[in-house]
Structure formats: C-alpha cells, structure tokens
Amino acid sequence: MGFWKTWFSSSESVATNKTTAFEDHTRGDKGNSNAVSDSIVFSTERDIDLYELEELCDAVGWSRRPLRKVKKAIEHSFLVASMWQVRGNKRRLIGFARATSDHAFNATIWDVVVHPDFQSQGLGKALMKYVLKKLRSEEISNVTLFADPHVVDFYRTMGFIPDPEGIKGMFWYPQ
Template sequence: MSFWKRLFPGTEATEDSPRDTDRITFSTDRAIDIYELEELCDAVGWSRRPLRKVKKAIECSFCVIAMYEEYQDRRRLIGFARATSDHAFNATIWDVVVHPDCQGRGMGKSLMDRIIAELRSADISNITLFADPHVVDFYRRLGFMSDPEGIKGMFWYPD
C-alpha cells in the first residue's frame, strides 16, 4: 500500500482518476507540529524525548529544515534536520531524519544539501555532526570526515 493511501485512505490514483503528482517542499519555519515530528522520529525507532524539550531545542536552534510531501491541500512531514551554531564560526547538525517510506530516494541528501547551504549562506564554515555508526558512510558521501587531523569528539555525561 502506498504512503499516501496509508495516510489518507481513498487518495490512491486510479486509471479513471489519476492523482496529482506529489510535491516535495522544504520549509525553514520553526512552527513545526511537534506531534508530527514525534511520529517521524518514532517511525525510525528513535527513543522518545520530552516534547517540551524538543520544542525548546527547535526554538533555540540556529536553523531548521522540514521536508514535506504535499498532495492537493494536505502535507505530511517526511524529513527533518536542525543545526545549532555560535552564529560566526561553528555549527552542529542534529536530528537528521527521513521517513522510512521515503528513504533511498535522495531525500536525505537533499535535506543535508539544504541545511549546509543555509549555514554557508550565514558564512559558517565549520560544520560538524555526530553520526550513528550505521550512517557514517551516508555523511562521508556528503563530504564529512571522521576525526580530521586526528581530532576526536569527546563527551561528558552525568553519572
């Protein structure tokens, strides 16, 4: 069953009534439906986070990119990424996610290209991220390097 049919039963195209082409759009608006974002994160199996904190993280991010699939007057969040920054030199990209139904179609790359373009347009040149082990090659393909010049990411966690 197609993505849209699952989301909006009765919207499947038929030979007699062909459906409009789905349109992919991007938005930098922070007014994201937090519940829709949570559903997207659930769909890729991420652990739930307190919504109050997710909302605050979005509000305080330097930029966000939301990717929507649109059909007629409806739209569905299918991808998301955000970045924090010191607004001058450095930015870190977080929460990169594409809905499983839409993966493997170049959407993750588009999302990353957009957020990098957004950061470069603010003249930020040092862009970092933390890659889960299974996506290291996804980021490598986009030009990210692990441990450049031997630099190691270090973490501190409360006991």
C-alpha cells in the same frame, strides 16, 4: 491557516517537474491534467506540529523525548529544516534536521531523520544539501555532526570527514 501562510513564505519547493526522485506520478495519470502529483518541499519554518514530529521520530525508532524540551530545542536551534511531501492541499512531514550554532564560526547538525517510507530515494541527501546550503549562506565555515556508525558512510558521501587531522568527537559522562 496561519501555519501555511508563514510556512510557504520560508519554504522552497524542489523539482516540481523533472527530478524523478522528488516526484511521484504513480498516483496520477500523466495524460490527465487533473492528476494529483506529489512534490517535495523544504522549509526552515519553526512552527512544526510537535506531535507530527514525534510521529516521524517514532517511525525511525528514536526514544521519545519530552515535547516541552523538544519545543525549547527547536526555538533555540540556529536552523530548523523540514521536508514535506505535498499532495494537493495536504502536506506530510517526512524529514527533519536542525543545527545549533554560534552564528559565526561553528554549526552542529542534530536530529537528522527521514521517514522510512521515503528512505533510499536520495531524500536524505537532498535534505542535508538544503541544510548545508542554508548554513553556508549564513557564512558558517565549520559544519560538524556526530554520526551513528551506520550513517558514517552516508555523511562521507556528502563531504563530511570523520576525525579530520585526528580531531576527536567526545561525549561527556559524569564520573
């Protein structure tokens, strides 16, 4: 499939053997050379199945959004990062994040999601590290996001500071 061809060209596999957090040997016998082992792969490919992405967002309870708009948002994001569980020749979308940017100074990260089955295993952190690495490689110096209250501490551990020097994140609502 065209998807796989282009996808692998812009994807990175992490931790193909050593890092326990990113490997799952529970399904395979380590002594068996035919054992199927899972790996976690990151990609910046934009050609994501929108229904698969919607399913992922459903799983964390997000409100549904028109796929037409999601498609447009992906097209016009500066960075689109996805995280996949790969088992044999099957892959499953288990994480997603994207960023808008002026391609020069600022980037803002949106829509960070990790499937509940894969949370609390360090994968959210791995996804964010991947995003930050990609943004830094583009010389973006100011990386920002708007964090829901329950994930503020998570982002803090990643090096994000809330309200630095009193700078306030603000949202506009029509008066």
